[in-house]
Amino acid sequence: MTDRPGTSTYPSGEGEPLLSVRDLTVTFGRGAKAFRAVDAVSFDVRPGQTVGLVGESGCGKSVTSLAIMRLLPSRGNAVTGSVHFDGEDLLTLSDTQMRDRRGRDVAMIFQDPLSSLNPVVPLGVQVAEVLERHRGMNRGDAGRRAAELLDKVGIPDPTRRLKEYPHQLSGGMRQRALIAMALACEPRLLIADEPTTALDVTIQAQILALLKELVQESGTSLIMITHDLGVVAGLCDEVNVLYGGRIVERARRHDLFARPRHPYTGGLLASIPRLTEGKGRRLTPVPGSVADNIPWEGGCAFAPRCSSEIEVCRERTPELVPDHEGLGPDRLLRCHNPLESNPLDDAPSDEEVRA
Amino acid sequence: MTDPTAETGTSPVSPEDPDHRSAFARMGDRRKRRIDELAEAGSLSDERGVSLWQSAWRRLRRDPVFLIGAVIILLFLIVALIAPWLAPHDPRARDLIGQVTPATPIPDPQPGYPLGGDNAGRDLLSRLIVGARQTLIVGVLATLGGLFGGLVLGTLAGGIGGWVDNIVMRVVDVMLSIPSLLMAFSIAAIFARPSQWTVILAIAIVQVPVFARLLRGSMISQRHSDHVLAARSLGVRAPAIVFRHMLPNSVGPVIVQGTLVLAVSIIDAAALSFLGLGNPDDSVPEWGQMLGRAQVFFNTYPHVAVYPALCIIVVALGFTLMGESLREALDPKSRR
Numbered sequence: 001m002t003d004r005p006g007t008s009t010y011p012s013g014e015g016e017p018l019l020s021v022r023d024l025t026v027t028f029g030r031g032a033k034a035f036r037a038v039d040a041v042s043f044d045v046r047p048g049q050t051v052g053l054v055g056e057s058g059c060g061k062s063v064t065s066l067a068i069m070r071l072l073p074s075r076g077n078a079v080t081g082s083v084h085f086d087g088e089d090l091l092t093l094s095d096t097q098m099r100d101r102r103g104r105d106v107a108m109i110f111q112d113p114l115s116s117l118n119p120v121v122p123l124g125v126q127v128a129e130v131l132e133r134h135r136g137m138n139r140g141d142a143g144r145r146a147a148e149l150l151d152k153v154g155i156p157d158p159t160r161r162l163k164e165y166p167h168q169l170s171g172g173m174r175q176r177a178l179i180a181m182a183l184a185c186e187p188r189l190l191i192a193d194e195p196t197t198a199l200d201v202t203i204q205a206q207i208l209a210l211l212k213e214l215v216q217e218s219g220t221s222l223i224m225i226t227h228d229l230g231v232v233a234g235l236c237d238e239v240n241v242l243y244g245g246r247i248v249e250r251a252r253r254h255d256l257f258a259r260p261r262h263p264y265t266g267g268l269l270a271s272i273p274r275l276t277e278g279k280g281r282r283l284t285p286v287p288g289s290v291a292d293n294i295p296w297e298g299g300c301a302f303a304p305r306c307s308s309e310i311e312v313c314r315e316r317t318p319e320l321v322p323d324h325e326g327l328g329p330d331r332l333l334r335c336h337n338p339l340e341s342n343p344l345d346d347a348p349s350d351e352e353v354r355a
Numbered sequence: 356m357t358d359p360t361a362e363t364g365t366s367p368v369s370p371e372d373p374d375h376r377s378a379f380a381r382m383g384d385r386r387k388r389r390i391d392e393l394a395e396a397g398s399l400s401d402e403r404g405v406s407l408w409q410s411a412w413r414r415l416r417r418d419p420v421f422l423i424g425a426v427i428i429l430l431f432l433i434v435a436l437i438a439p440w441l442a443p444h445d446p447r448a449r450d451l452i453g454q455v456t457p458a459t460p461i462p463d464p465q466p467g468y469p470l471g472g473d474n475a476g477r478d479l480l481s482r483l484i485v486g487a488r489q490t491l492i493v494g495v496l497a498t499l500g501g502l503f504g505g506l507v508l509g510t511l512a513g514g515i516g517g518w519v520d521n522i523v524m525r526v527v528d529v530m531l532s533i534p535s536l537l538m539a540f541s542i543a544a545i546f547a548r549p550s551q552w553t554v555i556l557a558i559a560i561v562q563v564p565v566f567a568r569l570l571r572g573s574m575i576s577q578r579h580s581d582h583v584l585a586a587r588s589l590g591v592r593a594p595a596i597v598f599r600h601m602l603p604n605s606v607g608p609v610i611v612q613g614t615l616v617l618a619v620s621i622i623d624a625a626a627l628s629f630l631g632l633g634n635p636d637d638s639v640p641e642w643g644q645m646l647g648r649a650q651v652f653f654n655t656y657p658h659v660a661v662y663p664a665l666c667i668i669v670v671a672l673g674f675t676l677m678g679e680s681l682r683e684a685l686d687p688k689s690r691r
Binding site for chain 2: 069071099100101102103104107108110112115116117118119120121129130134178181182
C-alpha cells in the first residue's frame with residue numbers, strides 16, 4: 001500500500017471527534033481471491049454532526065458501517081485499521097464489551113424495515129427488549145417507556161401498536177419503530193444504512209424529517225449511508241463520496257453540491273432527475289457499472305467509466321489530498337483531472353451521455 | 356431538485372396510511388393522550404394482535420384438504436377418548452370363544468358383533484375402538500419425544516454453531532444413515548421385555564434426527580436474517596437472540612413436520628407390533644398388533660387383517676393431509 005492517506009492529510013476540524021475511523025480496511029477472502037471491499041477509509045464524526053457516506057451499490061458503504069459496528073461475520077473477512085469511539089478502539093474491544101456498546105452507545109438502522117423486525121414477536125416486546133438489556137428495566141417499566149418512544153417517533157396509538165406484530169404495520173411505521181428501538185437508549189452515534197430505500201417517496205421524506213429532528217434534539221451524531229444525493233442534501237453536514245471501497249471526495253454539503261470536483265460526484269449529481277429539465281429529455285447516467293472497475297493499485301478505479309479520463313489515470317493511483325481549488329474548506333479529493341465546472345450548470349456534453 | 360421534501364407535494368398520499376400526517380403535526384395533541392395510555396402500557400402480553408398462526412388458521416379454515424384431514428383426526432380423537440364407553444363389548448371378554456373351533460378359528464359377523472370376533476373369541480369392533488386409544492397414545496408420545504429431543508439438539512446445533520454444531524450434526528448424520536424402521540427395530544429389540552413404552556422410546560429416538568436437522572437448518576437461515584442482525588446491532592445477548600429471535604421463527608417447519616411424523620409414528624408402531632416387538636400383552640388391543648396376529652388367517656379370513664389395516668391407513672392419511680396443508684399455510688412464500 002503506497003497510496004494510503006496518512007492522518008496528516010486529514011483536515012483538523014473543530015471539536016474532538018466522537019468517532020474517528022482511520023485506515024479502515026475490510027478484506028474478504030484471502031490470497032489471490034482476496035477482495036478489498038473497504039480500502040483505507042478514514043473519516044471523523046464530531047458530536048452532533050451528520051456525516052454522509054455516498055456511493056452506488058458495491059462501493060463499500062454498508063460494509064464500512066458493519067465493520068464499525070463489528071457486525072461482519074466472524075469468518076471470511078479481515079478488518080484492519082482503527083475505529084476510535086470516544087477514545088476507545090472498537091476493533092480491539094472484546095465481543096462482550098462491544099455487545100454492551102451496541103444499542104447503548106452506537107446503534108444502527110437498516111434498509112428494510114420489515115425484515116429487520118422479528119415477525120413473531122409483538123413490537124412492544126422488541127422495543128422493550130433493548131431497554132431491558134441496557135437500562136436494566138423490568139418488563140412493565142420498559143413497556144411504558146416503549147410506548148413513550150413510539151409516541152416520540154410519531155406512531156399514533158402507541159399502546160395498541162405495542163401489542164401488534166410487524167406485519168400489521170405499514171412500512172413507514174415499521175421504520176419509525178426501528179428508529180425508536182435504535183434511539184431507545186439514547187446512543188451517541190447512530191448509523192443509518194439506507195433507511196429510506198425500501199419506503200415510498202412520501203414516507204421517505206417523513207422518515208428523514210423525523211431523523212433530522214431526533215438527531216438535532218438529542219445531539220446524536222449520525223452516519224448516513226445512502227446512494228441518494230437527495231437524502232444527503234436534506235441531512236448531512238459533511239459528505240464522503242465512496243467509490244470502489246475508497247473515499248474519492250469529501251466536502252461539506254453545500255460545497256459539494258455547488259462545486260463537485262470528482263467526475264464521479266459530478267456524474268451522480270447529473271443523474272438526478274430534475275423538474276426543470278425539458279420533457280422527454282433523457283436522464284444522464286454514470287456509464288458502466290462497478291463491474292468495470294480496474295483495481296486501485298494500477299490507476300484510478302473509476303477511469304473506465306470516467307468522462308474526463310486522461311492518460312495518467314490508468315498509470316498512477318490518485319491520492320486523497322486536500323483540494324484547495326474547490327469551493328469551501330476541508331475538502332479532500334482523489335482525482336488526477338478534477339471537474340472545473342459544475343456539470344449541472346450547463347447541458348451535459350456528448351462525452352457525458354455516451355452509453 | 357435535491358430537496359426530498361419537494362417531491363412529497365406531487366405524490367398522492369394514500370388515505371389508509373396513517374403515516375400521511377406529518378410527524379410534526381401530531382406532536383401537540385399526542386401528549387394528552389399519552390398520559391391516559393401510559394397506565395395500561397405495562398401489560399404487553401394480554402390481547403395480542405394477529406399472529407402468524409392466526410393468519411395461518413384463517414387460510415386453513417377454507418382449505419378442503421385440511422378440513423378432510425381435520426375431520427378424520429377429530430373422529431379418531433373422539434373415538435380414542437370415549438373408547439371404553441363407545442365399545443359395545445369388553446374388548447377382553449371372550450364372548451364368542453364357543454364358536455372358535457379348529458375348523459373355524461374366526462367367529463363370523465353376527466347380531467351384536469357386526470365385525471365378528473378374533474381367534475380368541477373377542478369382539479373385533481370393540482377391539483378396534485379401544486385400539487384407537489392405544490394407537491393415539493403411542494403415536495403422540497413418540498412424536499412428542501422425538502420433537503423434544505430434536506428441539507434440544509437442533510437448538511444446540513443451530514443456536515451455538517461451531518464445534519457443537521459439528522458434533523451434534525455428525526451424530527445426527529449417523530442416525531439418519533440407518534434406515535429409520537430398521538433402527539426402530541434395533542432399539543426396540545434391545546429391551547428384554549418389550550412393552551408399549553419400549554415402542555414409544557424406539558420411535559421417538561428414530562424421529563429425533565429428522566427434527567434436529569430441520570430445526571438446525573431453519574435456525575441457521577435465521578442466524579443470517581436481517582432481524583437477527585438488527586437485534587445484534589442493539590446489543591441483544593446471545594441467549595435472547597437464540598430463544599427470542601431465532602427459535603420462534605424456526606419452529607414452524609418443525610411443528611408441521613410433527614403432524615407428518617404423527618402418521619409415521621403410528622405406522623412404525625404398527626410395524627413394531629406386527630413384528631412382535633410391541634406390547635406382548637394382547638389384552639390391550641393395538642392396531643398394529645391386531646394386524647400382526649391376523650396375518651395367519653389372511654388367506655381364509657382377510658377381514659380380520661383388513662379392518663385394523665384400514666384404520667391405520669385412514670388415521671395416517673388424516674395426519675398427513677393435515678400436516679401438508681398446515682405446511683402450505685405456514686409457508687412464508689405463499690403468505691401475504
